[in-house]
Amino acid sequence: MIMTKHKIKAILFDMDGTLMNTLDDLTDSTNHILGKNNLPKRTKEEVRSFLGHGIRWTIAKAVPEGTDENIIDKCYREMLVYYKKHSMIKTAPYNGVKQAMENLHKEGYKIAIITNKAESSAKKISEKFFGDMVDFTIGDDEVTPLKPCPENIYRALKNLNLTKEEAVYVGDSEVDVLTGKNSSMEMIAVLWGFRDKEILLKNGAKIFANNPLELEKEIKKLG
Structure with a gap:
């Protein structure tokens, strides 16, 4: 894998409603x-x-x-x-998500998952569906405050040795929009998940993706 030459070097993904239909x-x-x-x-x-x-x-x-x-x-x-x-009976990635992840991974972007799902379940799902495309997964360890608190975002950035300006956060809910705000990071809201666009707009989302192909394009627009 080559290291990306883009300003944005990592994508931090929410899981439920963003990568996975759970x-x-x-x-x-x-x-x-x-x-x-x-x-x-x-x-x-x-x-x-x-x-x-x-x-x-x-x-x-x-x-x-x-x-x-x-x-x-x-x-x-x-x-x-x-x-x-019972977390992987009907659960699967949204259409196009895995291909987008593979494309971003091949281009050298670092990928991490930051979720409020129990960490054991999140890691199990990530390993099965995304394997080594995901550098690491951070979930609810019952100790660290959950999103929209930015603490797990900062942990991820520290693990990646990157600044908040070098990463983008991607999610589907008002919790994710607020997480982006609280982390002072660029945030892209996806529209295939668990919330309608109106709720995301109301909470301050500014960049949207209707499908995973659009998400790739929006990430690259950031530099």
């Missing part, structure tokens, strides 16, 4: 845990709206309002175990 497996796993605990199940669209802030947030939103915190914690712990074993 909605079906997340919905099925969430509803399995809810049913196991005699709680009402949720629709796929409801689960979609709960995603972005990590699994505990998703579970806390999925349970009925006013549910005891101990029940939420129990469901969260059960979800971590269950989802890790």
Whole structure:
């Protein structure tokens, strides 16, 4: 692999809704845990709206309002175990994503994944679908604050030995837009994920990609 001559040397990707369509497996796993605990199940669209802030947030939103915190914690712990074993049943990269990743990798861009998904599940998915195209994956380790806190972005930049001006962050949600802002980084919002363009615009997104080919072009426009 050659080192890119572009100003932008690395792409930091969100995972869910950006690289991977994980909605079906997340919905099925969430509803399995809810049913196991005699709680009402949720629709796929409801689960979609709960995603972005990590699994505990998703579970806390999925349970009925006013549910005891101990029940939420129990469901969260059960979800971590269950989802890790059922995270790649229906999950797959969005159409065109893998080819775009291969193109960027061949051109010398460093690639990392920064996600609020549990780190063990995120690494498992990344290794299966992207292999050595991804330099490393950072997820929820239950210690470091999650996005939109920029701490994991800074960890990634440090690992890559790059400045924020030499990288771009790519995501699909308002959490990702705010992550870009909080990191003082260029951010590209993809429109094939879990949020509509209106929500992204409302939160300050300025650069958009309708498909992975457009994403490649937008990255190269940055220099």
